[in-house]
Amino acid sequence: MKRILPFALATFSLSAHADDPFLQRVLIDASRTSQLGIADSAADGTVTQRQLAARTSYRPGELLEATPGLIVSQHSGEGKANQFYLRGFNLDHGTDLRTTVDDMPVNQRSHGHGQGWTDLNFLIPELAARLDYSKGPYSAANGDFSSAGATAITYANRLPRGAFDVTIGQDGYRRALLADSPAAAGGNLLYALEVLHNDGPFTRGDDYRKLNGVLRYSQGYANNGWHVTAMAYGANWNATDQIPQRAVDAGALGRFDAIDPTDGGSAHRYSISGAWRRTTEDSASKVSAYVIANRLDLFSNFTYFLDDPVHGDQFAQPDRRVTTGFDARHGWHLHAGDVLTSTTVGMQVQNDNIHNGLYRTAARRTLGTIRQDHIVESSAAVFVENHTRWRPTLRTVAGLRADRYRFDVTSDRPDNSGKASDTLVSPSVGLVLGPWAQTEFYFNAGSGFHSNDARGTVIAVDPKTNEPTPRVTPLARSRGLDLGVRSEWVPGLQTTLSLYRLDFDSELVFVGDAGTTEAGRPSRRYGIEFSNYYKPVKWLSLDADLAYARGRYRDSDAAGDHIPGAVEGVAQLAATVTPQGAWSGALRLRWFGPRPLVEDNSVRSRASATLNGRIGYRVNRSTRLELEAFNLANRRAAAIEYYYSSRLANEAQAQDDIHFHPIEARSLRLTLSHSF
Incomplete structure (x- = not known):
């Protein structure tokens, strides 16, 4: 039985081993783990603690860019959820990219601003032990929001040493972090406290103020043990939308100016979570549960004076919610001759109790109510997934998932209140051939979905125009195909190549900025991803990740068949130098390709390239200095671009135009780290 244990554990949950003493040493000492014989797809992977620590990230959410082909940007103040791009999708604030931190869902359903809202500002990168990622709807365990991809960040139960870091930088950047994990009562008590301030390069500084804390008690190891974790995060900020x-071309505005200086917001997140795992030679069990309280007050103005020439178009989108849930799964591992098999069954339950709304405001003062709602959204899922190694060069994966959703909306308008429900069954299959000469070949097919905003499932009347409005399908189906290859034939080189197709029956979304629903058209995306990690010598590692996608609507419409915002190409090139001496360094070039901004492709965004870097010096065993540089070439590029109608205060009528948020100007940050 012992000979099947490594295979069985890998298929059940590779992340379970993040804190095993031996495996943790492997994860920290290696920059990227081999996935031969483990991964179900060429698009699956694991990024280790060392590789995450070597990244130069302007904001916490950019840690997800360790996922090949994923771009993270920002179009407003630092406290707002990031914008994500992957596999030809403009994922807005997280729709179709499932994100978890320590098994807690980060995506927020039926959110006041955007479906799948993914705010990662509570993340403390120094605590991340690993990042696991997958792409496509091929895992029975992932479910909602995972059609384009899924990322899972695992916090460490123990830190190698305590740390006290102080960072100062341009544009009012200040950060302090204190973290340690001393032994306590037969286990470990991990704590971390982070304080941060940042103005950014904007004329009216963001004045982003963050207070963040983590407290965790754990016993045992990650594959045989348990932990309980409390997190608390709070932030306030101004926003330059x-x-x-x-206006910039005419000289009326500078690139870092704001039109409405009162935009901004505040966010708070509090959570208690726990997890228990037990692993034997022939089985593995895991149970995790969580309670999360989120609160957001967001003030935005994207159209300026289009709807209200007197007071302006600012609106508020408050969202308060309590999310509870659990995930329980059990796996059995069997063998018969040379056949090794592992079957996992699981159940996931989540409930969101939500109060949100949409209000007309001026300088953050309420002028009127567009809509306000109390939403109770509940879901339950059961899944089964089987991994079988039929022979040394043949593996299969087969999964089946069933989801049941219930929506209960109580609106300030009775005709927009109601209940809805939906059920969806999602199968998936995978075939892995090899390895031959350290090379494996993959085929994956499956279906997935994303949930739509609960308000859209029962809506009857547009709250702005009082006109009848069609309802949306509660669960939007996706279907995917992947062909891939993974090779480690060249010593020191890990290469993956993926070809994929991803269809959506309808990209249906609730338009939070307008308080109404919009039925999207059926879409299809083809793409190719090419990822390389090369370590020619112990002290040097090179990364080259390239991706191209072609996204089109599948129906016929006079407006055109291009999907606005669908990214066509991205690339990241990086070099990391870690010699035995005191010095170390890294450079990373990110290329963000052009996107169509309208359906007929007559207006397009510009591609951009940014170069970030870092250089470190170890003063002694306990003290280290590090200088980080962002946008080294000081490129005057846009982080994000949209095309729509707006009206400035001095304009007689609306004008269609490109609206952009600039990338940050060149800036430096110096960190003094002391370990104890």
Whole structure:
């Protein structure tokens, strides 16, 4: 039985081993783990603690860019959820990219601003032990929001040493972090406290103030043990939202100016979570549960004076919610001759109790109510997934998932209140051939979904226009195909190549900025991803990740078949130097390709390239200095671009225009780290 244990454990949950003493040493000492014989797809992977620590990230959410082909940007103040791009999708604030931190869902359903809202500002990168990622709807365990991809960040139960870091930088950047994990009562008590301030390069500084803390008690190891974790995060900020290109071209606005200086918001997140795992030679069990309280107050103005020439178009989108849930799964491992098999069954339950709304405001003062709602959204899922190694060069994966959703909306307008429900069954299969000459070949097919905003499932009347409005399908189906290859034939080189197709029956979304629903058209995306990690010598590692996608609507419409915002190409090139001496360094080039901004492709965004870097010096065993540089070439590029109608205060009528948010100007940050 012992000979099947490594295979069985890998298929059940590779992340379970993040804190095993031996495996943790492997994860920290190696920059990227081999996935031969483990991964179900060429698009699956694991990024280790050392590789995460070597990244130069302007904000916490950019840690996810360790996922090949994923771009993270920002179009407003630092406290707002990031914008994500992957596999030809503009994922907005997280729709179709499932994100978890320590088994807690980060995506927020039926959110006041955007479906799948993914705010990662509570993340403390120094605590991340690993990042696991997958792409496509091929895992029975992932479910909602995972059609384009899924990322899972695992916090460490123990830190190698305590740490006290102080960072100062340009644009009012200040950060302090204290973290340690001393032994306590037969286990470990991990704590971390982070304080941060950042103005950014904007004329009216973001004045982003963050207080963040983590407290965790754990016993045992990650594959045989348990932990309980409490997290608390709070932040306030000003926001420089996107501005019209015409005003910048005319000299009326600078690139870092704001039109409405009162935009901004505040966010708070509190959570208690726990997990228990037990692993034997022939089985593995895991149970995790969580309670999360989120609160957001967001003030935005994207159209300026289009709807209200007197007071302006600012609106508020408050969202308060309590999310509870659990995930329980059990796996059995069997063998018969040379056949090794592992079957996992699981159940996931989540409930969101939500109060949100949409209000007309001026300078954060409420002028009127567009809509306000109390939403109770509940879901339950059961899944089964089987991994079988039929022979040394043949593996299969087969999964089946069933989801049941219930929506209960109580609106300030009775005709927009109601209940809805939906059920969806999602199968998936995978075939892995090899390895031959350290090379494996993959085929994956499956279906997935994303949930739509609960308000859209029962809506009857547009709250702005009082016109009848069609309802949306509660669960939007996706279907995917992947062909891939993974090779480690060249010593020191890990290469993956993926070809994929991903269809959506309808990209249906609730338009939070307008308080109404919009039925999207059926879409299809083809793409190719090419990822390389090369370590020619012990002190040097090179990364090259390239991706191209072609996204089109599948139906016929006079407006055109291009999907606005669908990214066509991305690339990241990086070099990391870690010699035995005191010095170390890294450079990373990110290329963000062009996107169509309208359906007929007549207006397009520009591609951008940014170069970030870092250089470190170890003063002694306990003290280290590190200098980080962002946008080294000081490129005047846009982080994000949209095309829509707006009206400035001095304009007689609305104008269609590109609206953009600039990438940050060149800036430096110096960190003094002391370990104890």
